[in-house]
Every structure is written in structure tokens, then in C-alpha cells.
Amino acid sequence: MxxxxxxxxxxxxxxxxxxxxxxxxxxxxxxxxxxxxxxxxxxxxxxxxxxxxxxxxxxxxxxxxxxxxxxxxxxxxxxxxxxxxxxxxxxxxxxxxxxxxxxxxxxxxxxxxGLNLQPGFYNGVKNLTALVMSQLKDALDAYAARNAEEAIEVCNRDDEVDAMYTSLFRELLTYMMEDPRNITPCTHLLFCAKSLERIGDHATNIAERAYYLQTGKQLSEDVEELQRTQIRV
Amino acid sequence: MxxxxxxxxxxxxxxxxxxxxxxxxxxxxxxxxxxxxxxxxxxxxxxxxxxxxxxxxxxxxxxxxxxxxxxxxxxxxxxxxxxxxxxxxxxxxxxxxxxxxxxxxxxxxxxxxGLNLQPGFYNGVKNLTALVMSQLKDALDAYAARNAEEAIEVCNRDDEVDAMYTSLFRELLTYMMEDPRNITPCTHLLFCAKSLERIGDHATNIAERAYYLQTGKQLSEDVEELQRTQIRV
CATH class of the missing domain: 1.20.58.220 (Phosphate transport system protein phou homolog 2; domain 2)
Known part of the structure; x- marks a missing residue:
């Protein structure tokens, strides 16, 4: 009852x-x-x-x-x-x-x-959004299920987020160099890309917590160091 | 003994x-x-x-x-x-x-x-560094001393950090528009400016915690909202 x-x-x-x-x-x-x-x-x-x-x-x-x-x-x-x-x-x-x-x-x-923003500029942002969304979702799943393997996968995939961010960064720079009118809108998109990359970092943090809860061990400081804060651009 | x-x-x-x-x-x-x-x-x-x-x-x-x-x-x-x-x-x-x-x-x-970076580009970064350093120092002092008045002052001064960041953002954009060779180095400086502005946000967070510890009250959500996360550029 x-x-x-x-x-x-x-x-x-x-x-x-x-x-x-x-x-x-x-x-x-x-x-x-x-x-x-x-x-x-x-x-x-x-x-x-x-x-x-x-x-x-x-x-x-x-x-x-x-x-x-x-x-x-x-x-x-x-x-x-x-x-x-x-x-x-x-x-x-x-x-x-x-x-x-x-x-x-x-x-x-x-x-x-109101800024001069061509639709094509957005493609990279869209792809990066999809990737970090799936990272966050998987990190939350790993945390809810205390699943250490899933947590490791999320941490490993953070490299993909960083690679995509770096490539987007470079792409936006080329638009800026092509035409000075692109500088202001693309600078805003650069910051959006950075925000998305940071969402990926937070997903990694959550996955690391999930790993710790399940195993009682920290993912090695070196791995953490590399994955969380390295600047690649 | x-x-x-x-x-x-x-x-x-x-x-x-x-x-x-x-x-x-x-x-x-x-x-x-x-x-x-x-x-x-x-x-x-x-x-x-x-x-x-x-x-x-x-x-x-x-x-x-x-x-x-x-x-x-x-x-x-x-x-x-x-x-x-x-x-x-x-x-x-x-x-x-x-x-x-x-x-x-x-x-x-x-x-x-190795990039084409003129010394003058750095001035804004230097000034912003000095300001956020003093914000962090005062926030830590307010926290250590449980000083609510000092904490409020730190929170109020966050507007100065944001104003200086906005002005630096605009300044760096003008260098980028003047000469495409400035785009890459100034983009890096833009991210440095953003990091400094975020240090200012963390100083505000610490000051808010100090205020809460001393008074038992949160600085109003509206004030917090405005001061911590508004994007001004």
C-alpha cells in the first residue's frame, strides 16, 4: 500500500x-x-x-x-x-x-x-551543434547509468569536437579575409563556435564524473589535461 | 602547552x-x-x-x-x-x-x-588584465573577510569590465578591417579578451558567494542575470 x-x-x-x-x-x-x-x-x-x-x-x-x-x-x-x-x-x-x-x-x-551573413557561413555551426548535443546526451546517459565505458567514449570523442571546432575556426577566418564585410558577422560566429566547443568540454566533465562515480578513480590527469583545455587553434 | x-x-x-x-x-x-x-x-x-x-x-x-x-x-x-x-x-x-x-x-x-602583431594591439589587453586582476583580488578579500559591502562593490564594478571588454572588441575589429593580415592575430587577441572577461565573471561569482555567506541572501536574480551573462557586443 x-x-x-x-x-x-x-x-x-x-x-x-x-x-x-x-x-x-x-x-x-x-x-x-x-x-x-x-x-x-x-x-x-x-x-x-x-x-x-x-x-x-x-x-x-x-x-x-x-x-x-x-x-x-x-x-x-x-x-x-x-x-x-x-x-x-x-x-x-x-x-x-x-x-x-x-x-x-x-x-x-x-x-x-541585419549583418551581412551568408547562409553557407552557418553550416559548420550546425554540424558542431549536432556533435556537441550528442556528446552532452551521451554524457548524461553515462552519468545516469553510472556507465564507465560510455563515459570513456564521450571523453575520447571530445577530440572530434575539437577537430571540428578548429576546422570551423579556420573556415570562418577565410571568409573574413575574403571580404572585410564578413569580419563582424564571422567574429560573432567564432564566439558561437567557442561556446559550442565549451559545451563539449562540460559534457566531458560530466562524463569524467560518471567514470569516477562508477570506478572510484579519476581519468588520468594527463588525459584530462589534454582533452579539456588544449588550445588547438 | x-x-x-x-x-x-x-x-x-x-x-x-x-x-x-x-x-x-x-x-x-x-x-x-x-x-x-x-x-x-x-x-x-x-x-x-x-x-x-x-x-x-x-x-x-x-x-x-x-x-x-x-x-x-x-x-x-x-x-x-x-x-x-x-x-x-x-x-x-x-x-x-x-x-x-x-x-x-x-x-x-x-x-x-610569428604573426604580424603590432605592439599597440596589446594595450587594451593590458588594461583589461589589470582591471580583472583587481576584481579577483577584491572578490577573494571579500570572501575571506565575509565582507558584504566589498562584495557588492565587486559586483557593481563588473560593468566596468564589460565596458572595457566591449571597447576592446570593437578596437580589435577595426584593426582587422584595416588590414587582412591583422585578422588572424587579432582573432587570437579577441579570445584572450574573452578569457579575461570570463575571469571577471568568476570574480563576480566569488563576490556573490561572499555576499550570500555574510547575509544569507542571494544578490537578486535580476542583478545576477544582468551582471553575469549579458552579451554586450
């Missing part, structure tokens, strides 16, 4: 925390889709929607923080649960920053409007 | 945690100085030193995480201490990202080397 008392059990709370992170992840994915669509279609309404979504995402981060702190204080979790709860604080922080990136992509559309 | 037993007292641990953050902050400040100097002087040795420092800074973040988690688990702190300890996890995360920015500034110097 289902109980309807207000104080939920510890395991219920752990599940609730995991579900809140999954829900936050879902909202962040929608925000990236909307933010990029706002950018590609120069759609003000969608841009506003993304800004509004970011506000909700920020609120969810605070909620996860509160839940985690309250659980630690009341439940005095054992080592492995404690690590899982603290990790949720870090993952929520990564997701909050991805929400910021989505908002920045959306807002960038307002700056690009 | 001084005790030399290994298990330190709870208040000693709280002090030790605060000192570790202060030390991490100090190392991050040096990393920004070195990273920017590496960029301005195209100094490979200094660039390597900054990359090495970032590795140590990452280690300090892990150390602070471990300390915080271990304290929560063993000491079962009361609400206000608990909040202070959890906040230290967030501040360490901001500092770790500032360390990444410093490394990226340093590494950017290796990309700029």
Missing part, C-alpha cells in the same frame, strides 16, 4: 536527486536546441524563450544544491553516497554553465541580425 | 579550509600574471610555467573538495558551517576555471608567435 507521508525515505531522496539532475539535463538540451535555432533563424521569440529557460535552469541548480546539502546534513550519508551527492553539485554546476552558453548563443542572434 | 596530536579540532579544520582557498586564490592570481606576461612577451618559458601551475591548481581544487566532503562526513556541521563548507566547493570550482583561463592565455602566446 503506498504511503503518502511527507518525509520520504533516504533512497527516495537519492532517486529524487538523480531525477532532478536528469530533468535539468533535459531542459539544458532543449535550451541548446532553441538557442541554436534562434541563432540560425534569427528568431527573437525563440531567443527570449532560451533566456527564460536559463532562468529556470539556474533555479534548478540552486534546488539541487539545497537538496544535496540538506541530505548530507540530515542523512549523514556513507562514503559512496556522499561522493554521489557531492558529485551532483558539480554536475549541476556544469549544466548551469551549459545553460549560460545556450543563452549566449540565443543572444548572439540579436547581434547578428 | 601546544598539542601535537594529528587529529585537529573542528575549528582548526575550518581555518585550514579557508587558508587552502586563500592559497589557491594566490596561486591563481600569479597564474594570471604569468599567463598574461607570457602572452605579451611571447615568453615560452613563462607559458610552460603557467601550464604547470594550472596542474597544481587543479590538484588544489581536488584537495579542497576532499577536505570539504570529509569535514561534512565526520563533523556533521550545523547549517551555517555547512553552507560555508559547501560554498568553498563552489569557490574552488570558480578558481579552477580561472586557472584554466590563465593557461589558455599562456598557450595562446604560442599561437601568436
Amino acid at each position: 503506498p504511503s503518502d507521508h511527507i518525509v520520504s525515505s533516504y533512497s527516495d531522496e537519492l532517486i529524487q536527486l538523480a531525477e532532478t539532475i536528469a530533468r535539468m539535463g533535459g531542459q539544458v538540451e532543449v535550451a541548446i536546441e532553441d538557442g541554436t535555432a534562434a541563432l540560425l533563424k534569427l528568431d527573437r521569440e525563440l531567443a527570449d524563450k532560451t533566456v527564460e529557460a536559463d532562468r529556470r535552469i539556474d533555479g534548478m541548480q540552486r534546488q539541487i544544491d539545497e537538496m544535496a546539502v540538506s541530505m548530507i546534513a540530515r542523512r549523514q550519508p556513507m562514503a559512496s553516497d556522499l561522493r554521489a551527492i557531492v558529485t551532483s553539485i558539480h554536475v549541476a554546476s556544469d549544466l548551469e554553465r551549459v545553460g549560460d552558453m545556450a543563452k549566449q548563443l540565443a543572444r548572439r542572434s540579436l547581434k547578428i541580425e | 601546544p598539542s601535537d596530536h594529528i587529529v585537529s579540532s573542528y575549528s582548526d579544520e575550518l581555518i585550514q579550509l579557508a587558508e587552502t582557498i586563500a592559497r589557491m586564490g594566490g596561486q591563481v592570481e600569479v597564474a594570471i600574471e604569468d599567463g598574461t606576461a607570457a602572452l605579451l612577451k611571447l615568453d615560452r618559458e613563462l607559458a610552460d610555467k603557467t601550464v604547470e601551475a594550472d596542474r597544481r591548481i587543479d590538484g588544489m581544487q581536488r584537495q579542497i573538495d576532499e577536505m570539504a566532503v570529509s569535514m561534512i562526513a565526520r563533523r556533521q556541521p550545523m547549517a551555517s558551517d555547512l553552507r560555508a563548507i559547501v560554498t568553498s566547493i563552489h569557490v574552488a570550482s570558480d578558481l579552477e576555471r580561472v586557472g584554466d583561463m590563465a593557461k589558455q592565455l599562456a598557450r595562446r602566446s604560442l599561437k601568436i608567435e
Whole structure:
């Protein structure tokens, strides 16, 4: 018989925390889709929607923080649960920053409007968006399922994100050199590309957390070093 | 008579945690100085030193995480201490990202080397560095001293950082339009400017945490929204 008392059990709370992170992840994915669509279609309404979504995402981060702190204080979790709860604080922080990136992509559309931007300039941004979206999705899946192998795959694929970013960077530079009127719009697209590449970095962070939770080991500092922060352009 | 037993007292641990953050902050400040100097002087040795420092800074973040988690688990702190300890996890995360920015500034110097970069292009970067350095220093002071007034001042001054960044952005665009040979080096400087602006954002985050610790209140979401993530260019 289902109980309807207000104080939920510890395991219920752990599940609730995991579900809140999954829900936050879902909202962040929608925000990236909307933010990029706002950018590609120069759609003000969608841009506003993304800004509004970011506000909700920020609120969810605070909620996860509160839940985690309250659980630690009341439940005095054992080592492995404690690590899982603290990790949720870090993952929520990564997701909050991805929400910021989505908002920045959306807002960038307002700056690009009216500039001399040829449709072909967008192709690379579209491809990079598709790639980082799949990285984030897989990282969140690996985190939810505590799947270390999937987490390693996400980390390894970060090289693809970086390669695509580098190639886009160079492509945009050539448009800028061809015609000075392309400089301002392509500079904005360069920053969009950088935002997308950083979303890929956050996906890698989340995958690394998933790996740590499952194995108790950090992915080697050297690998981390290379994958997360190397500048290739 | 001084005790030399290994298990330190709870208040000693709280002090030790605060000192570790202060030390991490100090190392991050040096990393920004070195990273920017590496960029301005195209100094490979200094660039390597900054990359090495970032590795140590990452280690300090892990150390602070471990300390915080271990304290929560063993000491079962009361609400206000608990909040202070959890906040230290967030501040360490901001500092770790500032360390990444410093490394990226340093590494950017290796990309700029040999390009057609006129000394005058650097002036804006120098000024922006000085401003964000003072922002970070004041934010760390406000955090260490739990000084809400100082924290508000740091948040208010973030507008100056953004204004200087916007002006630098526009200046670099004009160099690019004047001569296509300036496009590649100035694009690298644009990213340096963006990294510095982001260091300013992290300083604001730290100041906001300081305000929250002292007052128990969040700086209003609207203010936060405006100051942290608005794109002005």
C-alpha cells in the first residue's frame, strides 16, 4: 500500500536527486536546441524563450544544491553516497554553465541580425551543434547509468569536437579575409563556435564524473589535461 | 602547552579550509600574471610555467573538495558551517576555471608567435588584465573577510569590465578591417579578451558567494542575470 507521508525515505531522496539532475539535463538540451535555432533563424521569440529557460535552469541548480546539502546534513550519508551527492553539485554546476552558453548563443542572434551573413557561413555551426548535443546526451546517459565505458567514449570523442571546432575556426577566418564585410558577422560566429566547443568540454566533465562515480578513480590527469583545455587553434 | 596530536579540532579544520582557498586564490592570481606576461612577451618559458601551475591548481581544487566532503562526513556541521563548507566547493570550482583561463592565455602566446602583431594591439589587453586582476583580488578579500559591502562593490564594478571588454572588441575589429593580415592575430587577441572577461565573471561569482555567506541572501536574480551573462557586443 503506498504511503503518502511527507518525509520520504533516504533512497527516495537519492532517486529524487538523480531525477532532478536528469530533468535539468533535459531542459539544458532543449535550451541548446532553441538557442541554436534562434541563432540560425534569427528568431527573437525563440531567443527570449532560451533566456527564460536559463532562468529556470539556474533555479534548478540552486534546488539541487539545497537538496544535496540538506541530505548530507540530515542523512549523514556513507562514503559512496556522499561522493554521489557531492558529485551532483558539480554536475549541476556544469549544466548551469551549459545553460549560460545556450543563452549566449540565443543572444548572439540579436547581434547578428541585419549583418551581412551568408547562409553557407552557418553550416559548420550546425554540424558542431549536432556533435556537441550528442556528446552532452551521451554524457548524461553515462552519468545516469553510472556507465564507465560510455563515459570513456564521450571523453575520447571530445577530440572530434575539437577537430571540428578548429576546422570551423579556420573556415570562418577565410571568409573574413575574403571580404572585410564578413569580419563582424564571422567574429560573432567564432564566439558561437567557442561556446559550442565549451559545451563539449562540460559534457566531458560530466562524463569524467560518471567514470569516477562508477570506478572510484579519476581519468588520468594527463588525459584530462589534454582533452579539456588544449588550445588547438 | 601546544598539542601535537594529528587529529585537529573542528575549528582548526575550518581555518585550514579557508587558508587552502586563500592559497589557491594566490596561486591563481600569479597564474594570471604569468599567463598574461607570457602572452605579451611571447615568453615560452613563462607559458610552460603557467601550464604547470594550472596542474597544481587543479590538484588544489581536488584537495579542497576532499577536505570539504570529509569535514561534512565526520563533523556533521550545523547549517551555517555547512553552507560555508559547501560554498568553498563552489569557490574552488570558480578558481579552477580561472586557472584554466590563465593557461589558455599562456598557450595562446604560442599561437601568436610569428604573426604580424603590432605592439599597440596589446594595450587594451593590458588594461583589461589589470582591471580583472583587481576584481579577483577584491572578490577573494571579500570572501575571506565575509565582507558584504566589498562584495557588492565587486559586483557593481563588473560593468566596468564589460565596458572595457566591449571597447576592446570593437578596437580589435577595426584593426582587422584595416588590414587582412591583422585578422588572424587579432582573432587570437579577441579570445584572450574573452578569457579575461570570463575571469571577471568568476570574480563576480566569488563576490556573490561572499555576499550570500555574510547575509544569507542571494544578490537578486535580476542583478545576477544582468551582471553575469549579458552579451554586450
